[in-house]
Amino acid sequence: MDDRLYWHWLCSMENLNPVKKTRLLRLYPSPEQLYNIEEKQLYALDFLTDREKKLFSDSRNEEKEFRKTYEQMERQGIRLITLSDQEYPNRLLHIYGPPCGLYVKGRLPAPREKSAALVGARGCSSYGRDMARRTGKELAAAGIQIISGMAAGIDGAAQWGALETGSSFAVLGCGVDRCYPVSNFPLYEKLEAEGGLLSEFPPGSKPLPWHFPQRNRLISGLSDLVVVIEARKRSGSLITAAYALDQGKDVFALPGPVTAPLSEGCNQLIKNGAGLLSSPEDILEILTPRWKKPLKKRKEIENGLVFNEKKVYSCLDYHARSLEELVEKTGLTVKETAQALVRLEIQGLARRAGLSRYTATTD
Amino acid sequence: MYSATIYGIDGILVTVEADISDGLPSFDMVGVLSSEVKEAKERVRTALKNAGFRIPPKRVTVNLSPADLRKSGSGFDLPIAISILCALGLIPAESLKSRMFCGELGLDGRLCAVSGILPAAFAAREKELSGIAVPIDNLPEAQAVEGIQATGLRTLKEAVDWLNHPEQLGEQSTVPAAEKQEETEWDFCDIAGQAAVKRAAEIAAAGMHNLLCVGPPGTGKTMAAKRLPGILPLMDEAEMLEVTKIYSVRGLLDQGAPLMKKRPFRAPHHTISAAALTGGGSVPKPGEISLAHRGVLFLDELPEFSRTALESLRQPLEDRELTVARVRRVCHFPADFLFCAAMNPCKCGYYPDRSQCRCSDGSVRNYRGRISRPLLDRLDLIVEVPKLTYEEWKSGEQAESSAKIRARVEAACQIQRIRFRGMPIRFNSQMSGRQVKQFCPLGEKEEWFMEQIFQKMGMSPRHYDRILKVARTAADLEGEERIREEHLSEAVFYRSMAEKYWRGEEEYG
Numbered sequence: 001m002d003d004r005l006y007w008h009w010l011c012s013m014e015n016l017n018p019v020k021k022t023r024l025l026r027l028y029p030s031p032e033q034l035y036n037i038e039e040k041q042l043y044a045l046d047f048l049t050d051r052e053k054k055l056f057s058d059s060r061n062e063e064k065e066f067r068k069t070y071e072q073m074e075r076q077g078i079r080l081i082t083l084s085d086q087e088y089p090n091r092l093l094h095i096y097g098p099p100c101g102l103y104v105k106g107r108l109p110a111p112r113e114k115s116a117a118l119v120g121a122r123g124c125s126s127y128g129r130d131m132a133r134r135t136g137k138e139l140a141a142a143g144i145q146i147i148s149g150m151a152a153g154i155d156g157a158a159q160w161g162a163l164e165t166g167s168s169f170a171v172l173g174c175g176v177d178r179c180y181p182v183s184n185f186p187l188y189e190k191l192e193a194e195g196g197l198l199s200e201f202p203p204g205s206k207p208l209p210w211h212f213p214q215r216n217r218l219i220s221g222l223s224d225l226v227v228v229i230e231a232r233k234r235s236g237s238l239i240t241a242a243y244a245l246d247q248g249k250d251v252f253a254l255p256g257p258v259t260a261p262l263s264e265g266c267n268q269l270i271k272n273g274a275g276l277l278s279s280p281e282d283i284l285e286i287l288t289p290r291w292k293k294p295l296k297k298r299k300e301i302e303n304g305l306v307f308n309e310k311k312v313y314s315c316l317d318y319h320a321r322s323l324e325e326l327v328e329k330t331g332l333t334v335k336e337t338a339q340a341l342v343r344l345e346i347q348g349l350a351r352r353a354g355l356s357r358y359t360a361t362t363d
Numbered sequence: 364m365y366s367a368t369i370y371g372i373d374g375i376l377v378t379v380e381a382d383i384s385d386g387l388p389s390f391d392m393v394g395v396l397s398s399e400v401k402e403a404k405e406r407v408r409t410a411l412k413n414a415g416f417r418i419p420p421k422r423v424t425v426n427l428s429p430a431d432l433r434k435s436g437s438g439f440d441l442p443i444a445i446s447i448l449c450a451l452g453l454i455p456a457e458s459l460k461s462r463m464f465c466g467e468l469g470l471d472g473r474l475c476a477v478s479g480i481l482p483a484a485f486a487a488r489e490k491e492l493s494g495i496a497v498p499i500d501n502l503p504e505a506q507a508v509e510g511i512q513a514t515g516l517r518t519l520k521e522a523v524d525w526l527n528h529p530e531q532l533g534e535q536s537t538v539p540a541a542e543k544q545e546e547t548e549w550d551f552c553d554i555a556g557q558a559a560v561k562r563a564a565e566i567a568a569a570g571m572h573n574l575l576c577v578g579p580p581g582t583g584k585t586m587a588a589k590r591l592p593g594i595l596p597l598m599d600e601a602e603m604l605e606v607t608k609i610y611s612v613r614g615l616l617d618q619g620a621p622l623m624k625k626r627p628f629r630a631p632h633h634t635i636s637a638a639a640l641t642g643g644g645s646v647p648k649p650g651e652i653s654l655a656h657r658g659v660l661f662l663d664e665l666p667e668f669s670r671t672a673l674e675s676l677r678q679p680l681e682d683r684e685l686t687v688a689r690v691r692r693v694c695h696f697p698a699d700f701l702f703c704a705a706m707n708p709c710k711c712g713y714y715p716d717r718s719q720c721r722c723s724d725g726s727v728r729n730y731r732g733r734i735s736r737p738l739l740d741r742l743d744l745i746v747e748v749p750k751l752t753y754e755e756w757k758s759g760e761q762a763e764s765s766a767k768i769r770a771r772v773e774a775a776c777q778i779q780r781i782r783f784r785g786m787p788i789r790f791n792s793q794m795s796g797r798q799v800k801q802f803c804p805l806g807e808k809e810e811w812f813m814e815q816i817f818q819k820m821g822m823s824p825r826h827y828d829r830i831l832k833v834a835r836t837a838a839d840l841e842g843e844e845r846i847r848e849e850h851l852s853e854a855v856f857y858r859s860m861a862e863k864y865w866r867g868e869e870e871y872g
Contacts, residue, residue, distance in 0.1 A: 122723065122724070123717065123720075123721060123722065123723055123724060124717070125715065125717045126715055152723070152724050152725070153724065181725070183724070183725060183728075259718065260717065260718055261717070261718050262717045262718075320715065322747060322749040323559045323747065323749075324556065324557065324558065324559055324747075324749045324751070325749070327558050327559065328556075333558070333562075334558045334559050334561075334562040335562065335837075335849065335853050336849075338852060338853045338856035338857075339848075339849045339852040339853060339856075341856065342816070342852040342853075342855050342856050342859075343852065345819070345820060346815045346816065346819045346820070348819070352859070353715075354715050354747075355577050355708070355745070355746075355747035356559065356746065356747035356749075356856075357715070357747070
């Protein structure tokens with residue numbers, strides 16, 4: 001049997017946690033040796049539970065099964081990068097419980113380039129979505145690789161933004177041959193072509209709930225810095241932030257109104273000492289020391305507008321404002337406000353973020 | 364002698380004749396009768412007896428022709444009874460010639476009101492009959508048709524007396540109907556704030572454009588919809604008759620108020636079946652869509668309606684007429700109404716307010732997805748009705764009254780009436796593609812603006828006409844001859860929402 005097949009076998013044992021797998025590898029340096037240990041030796045391993053031992057010996061009887069999946073995997077263009085490979089991301093060697101192998105579709109993050117994780121809630125506000133997209137886009141433009149989880153909401157928005165100007169990588173909670181959530185299929189395809197899809201779970205794995213917290217350690221592990229865009233009080237993104245702190249990485253959080261439940265987690269992080277993200281430049285300053293600050297020219301933009309448009313534009317910000325609010329604030333009629341908004345939209349200065357809700361464009 | 368059956372919303376003349384001949388005593392009626400007409404036999408026999416007429420023990424045959432048309436409705440009791448009396452020689456035959464009778468008999472011989480008198484009277488006038496006799500309660504309805512002599516009767520006995528001695532006619536009026544053109548109790552001044560929906564309602568009313576309100580519960584979507592009929596222009600005589608005819612067929616007319624003077628407002632519950640919406644039955648009766656003719660059809664909680672019910676709206680929205688086909692015949696119902704719908708933005712109703720809404724994006728998309736694309740494409744104005752803060756709600760100065768809005772709407776309608784003189788349409792929303800070209804010319808600047816819209820906002824060309832029609836109405840409301848950019852941008856504003864929003868594309872900009 002091929003050496004890589006033994007690695008695939010080891011990685012396929014989903015129910016054995018990565019920490020224990022590394023301990024096994026310390027005792028038996030190659031998976032081939034591990035595969036061929038005798039029952040007696042196996043039962044002597046005191047850190048494995050009886051259930052795990054049984055699982056281990058059972059999995060060896062399924063040789064045909066994982067041989068088949070391995071061949072299938074090769075046909076689909078999925079690579080397995082193992083701990084013994086040169087390519088294996090250096091960053092992961094330094095985390096607690098590194099995965100034995102990574103299944104990869106597309107590329108791996110370049111080891112010499114900086115990378116940042118952008119994570120957040122699935123059900124997010126338009127403010128969060130905009131900021132995620134904008135942050136992803138600007139960081140990627142500066143050559144920073146964006147790592148995220150390809151989930152709905154913040155993750156997806158950040159990666160769409162990043163792909164506009166640079167590259168992005170997704171660490172999945174299921175096999176890389178699966179697209180979860182299905183609604184992100186366009187993103188999945190784009191990531192495969194212009195970035196990479198990574199997973200420690202073998203192809204065919206389902207997106208089981210316990211996969212995601214485990215996967216989060218890789219998102220932070222692959223990044224130099226973690227940014228939490230929007231998170232409720234109890235959120236998976238906070239798990240990622242906790243991993244980042246364990247791994248000794250910086251954590252940034254986007255502040256939100258104290259009344260917004262979606263920003264509770266972020267504000268809590270800031271309170272506890274996380275960096276406050278007020279613009280993507282905050283991160284660029286840390287990650288790319290030679291970063292020079294270009295100035296935003298809101299005033300200049302305003303000068304080019306006619307009276308009503310200026311009035312409406314001055315009331316727009318990154319929170320979605322409804323037509324009703326704008327009418328109230330500007331004192332214009334519905335007709336005038338609608339006209340100004342449509343004109344601002346044509347000029348690319350306003351963006352519709354809902355039925356009749358508008359935000360200022362973020363770039 | 365004649366009577367009429369109703370098919371669809373039209374009356375069809377039916378000849379009623381009776382013969383009494385020797386043979387075993389029997390009472391037979393022929394002519395494809397529905398069960399309520401068959402039962403007339405028992406009512407007629409008893410009513411005749413109780414009115415003091417004896418049917419001899421002979422063979423009575425009643426024929427309703429044309430023989431191949433199915434007759435339904437309870438109005439045949441009176442003509443059957445009278446034709447039998449005529450066959451007995453108690454009524455002179457010539458007095459029945461070219462006269463129509465409609466009415467249901469009680470067992471004691473009194474006459475009860477029936478539905479569908481108005482279309483029957485129309486049919487009588489069309490066939491140039493000389494008069495129509497109806498139960499006294501139906502008299503105002505029959506009198507609404509000009510050019511035909513209407514007589515109101517109370518009992519079978521009175522009918523016989525009158526036919527024998529035309530000069531001895533009973534009192535011809537019922538309780539005088541209080542001439543109540545009551546002011547509608549729903550007024551727009553009750554709605555605080557919400558300028559956007561008011562403006563959209565005004566445009567919708569002025570051009571009969573379809574309107575969809577989206578917003579969280581309790582923000583005034585239903586309130587606004589209920590106030591729509593109050594700002595629509597008043598109906599003219601012809602329109603009133605059209606509407607009354609439909610209500611007459613369904614038997615929904617108010618006693619003593621023969622004409623529907625107020626524009627109808629129909630708001631069926633969302634559990635309604637497609638058949639109840641469009642009209643149905645083996646002899647089709649008009650449904651909610653037709654009952655809203657010339658008025659407002661309001662569907663609250665639009666996504667909760669069944670798919671089939673919603674899709675059945677597509678044809679009437681396009682053709683302003685509804686075709687119900689049955690094995691025997693095809694019926695056309697008028698369906699020219701202002702379609703107004705309301706819905707929540709998601710299941711819980713609070714999206715995109717994330718402090719209250721925890722619906723997943725998928726569930727939000729799914730909820731919106733219940734409104735099919737083709738139906739959405741037929742909506743001209745889509746407006747958001749957001750939740751007001753307490754201050755906004757409190758600070759709003761006294762809002763405009765419906766009367767003021769209606770005055771502007773009336774003026775815009777006057778412009779349209781002049782524009783479409785000699786054409787079968789009355790409102791901007793009804794223009795065909797060719798008429799749009801004719802009546803909505805754009806200047807150079809406006810053309811350029813539209814080009815920008817299509818390029819930058821991802822608008823689909825099939826909505827071009829729809830936008831122009833709404834812009835035309837916006838211009839009419841200001842009495843403007845030409846459509847200017849401000850009108851276009853407003854129309855675009857209300858329409859473009861559907862484009863990105865509905866597919867949930869806002870996520871990626």
